[in-house]
Amino acid sequence: MMKLELHWKIIIGLVLGLAFGVFAASQGLGDFTSAWVAPFGKIFLNLLKLIAVPLVLSSLITGVASLSDTKKLSRIGGKTITIYIATTAVAVTIGLVSVNILQPGDTVPEDMKLKLQETYEMAASGRMEAANEAKNRSILQPLVDMVPDNVFSSASNNRNMLQVVFVAIIVGIALIQIPKNKGKPVLDFFEGINELVIKLVDNIMFFAPIGVFALIADTITSVAGNNLNNILELLSALGYYMLAVIIGLILQMIITYTTVLKIFSKMDLKTFYKGIAPAQLLAFSTSSSGATLPVTMERCEDELEVSEEVSAFVLPLGATINMDGTALYQAVAAVFIAQTLGMDLALGAQLTIVFTAVLASIGTAAVPGAGIIMLIIILEAVGVPSAGIALILGVDRILDMMRTVTNVTGDASVAVAVHASEKN
Ligand code: ASP
DSSP states (O other): TSSOOOOHHHHHHHHHHHHHHHHHHHHTTOOOOOOOHHHHHHHHHHHHHHHHHHHHHHHHHHHHSSSSSSHHHHHHHHHHHHHHHHHHHHHHHHHHHHHHOGGGGGGHHHHHHHHHHHTTHHHHHHHHHHHHHHHHHOOOOOHHHHHHSSSOOOOOOOGHHHHHHHHHHHHHHHHHSSSSHHHHHHHHHHHHHHHHHHHHHHHHTTTTTHHHHHHHHHHHHHTTOHHHHHHHHHHEEEEEEEHHHHHHHHHHHIIIIHHHHHHHHHOOOOHHHEEEHHHHHHHHHHHHHHHHHHHHHHHHHSSSOHHHHHHHHHHHHHHHHOOHHHHHHHHHHHHHHHHHHHHOOOHHHHHHHHHHHHHHHSSSSSSSTTTHHHHHHHHOOOOOOGGGGGGGGHHHHHHHHHHHHHHHHHHHHHHHHHHHHOOO
């Protein structure tokens, strides 16, 4: 057991958690699970989030400060953002092709449509309020949001990861510019913190199998309630829709990321997937690329040999703005809802989806369930009633787990690609 590789241990935790969750849901043990099992998942999740800010701060400051000039930084930045946007646009296109071929909207029985809309009406209106807030912001607001007026307040909330990235970059740059003897103690300090946090990631991951067990068991019982039939009914009504999303996500990994890796690096797929597997499993269990970030960074640096300066820049940025899985899902969901409501989306509307989904995925927070809130903005852009999200809310968590895996895989493949292209 001790010799087992980390990803196998996590898989065992995941499978056992799955089995326990199904058992608990079928035996009406939902309350028991949330009282006695879920807390261990929460503790694990908190531990991961706890180290995200110090990790990003320390590794980015030391990464930037180790660059000989700032030109390299802007080159890495330009490359990263270009590949991020391109892969997201491809993801949306794949999603649109998948949903237009499978036409899952035609398969939902009429009575089920009504039932879904009734059941999830309340939950849907809560999401709509959140979307409204996001929509009323000016176009340049994200830029303003990136620049904090107080470094301690930005470091005190994981949602402000881009602010932390920003501060780390300007501090790193200034560290290059001041005399070496003055900068050295500061740099040494952050290098020490960096070592320390990476060790902490290792130690926390020791508990990953237990954490994942608890997270999965809790997710199943909360999605299914105390009645497993609920979820089975949902799965059969929305099966085709889920299939359209899942096929799209798989194609994105097989086509897009393989291409990115092939074009820029010589890394073979086996090495890549073996290295990144624990982060993928964690993304699946937590539905949060933000919470997975420390592990994504650690795996990229230790197993995929991505340099710190690249990983510390590319991955936190990716966790916040690069969400291929989310964008793909948003495209499929938007068309599915239109289909279900008997609306046909013309080519123009589908192109609007490509554009808005790329933007919406950039604005989606790296936390569970954020994707569906931004979906509302896409629906409104193409004139589909946003209350339609009630149709898909019941299975959203399951798809969230899967799209988060794609999100994290996308970030990691771009990190490998940028590192390789910098080396050449
Ligand atoms: N849960 C996703 C993530 O953290 C975002 C989403 O809801 O699509 O990557």
